[in-house]
Amino acid sequence: MVFQGFTGSGKSYLGCALAKQACRNRIRTHYVRMPDLEEEWVQAQDKPLGAAKFLKKYGAFTLLVVDEWLLDRPSGDFLRILLELVERRYGSTSTVFCTQYQQKDWHQRLGSGVHADAIMDRIIHNTIWIETGSYNMREKTGAVQA
Template sequence: MFQGFPGSGKSYLGSALAKQARQHRYRAHYIRMPDLEESWASARDRPAGREKWLRKYAAFTLLVIDEWLLDTPTDDTRTMLLELLERRYDATSTVFCTQYAKKDWHQRLGGGVHADAIMDRIVHNTIWIETGEVNMREHTAAAN
């Protein structure tokens, strides 16, 4: 889990981790949460699309999801996340890049049973890396 302020390097670290994993011949994929949701929505229109989609994303040895919980997920997205994380649990690695502290996740996931189940599959075996409070984009712009 890479957690920190905007511009603190979360996306850079997640992307670099996926790239390095691919160079070592691991099946790795980096995707932004909005793109993951869009991909899931488009899978609905294909025959057996959602099952194929779940198999594809569950099979990555490393899946990096950036912009985690930037927007509150819909019911359909929560269902997808629960199924995807259940398939990946204890079998593969998932990295989340987020601005939000763990204490805010339950509410951002919409509360309730789905939020409980999603968090249960994430928080117990997670390594948390705080990327800090410095916005490197702002810092670099001010230096120029």
């Protein structure tokens, strides 16, 4: 599933709501921001079997919510591990992506190469896309409270 929309439009809220409901139903779930996922990958590389453990950890969750998807362009090593992770999860587990970027912008943000092609191929098919809109709820809430 992909939640795509403007900053403050409720993407993270919806992703967290799905994760909470999954937890209530005893479904193995994890929420992670993409910058934190990349930082964890950087730290895992320096450890024995770090890549294997990283992939095993994130591949095992029945539901994985990745917030701030493509906020920063993934580096070469992280791009390759993203492909491996998406491949492991494809067809067997559920992944929610929360992003500000439209699908047409993903390929470029993923580096426009064969890894981008492969990642996109595994995500865009059989995915539910939900546009959360262009209305910033934080802005509205802040204006009401002021």
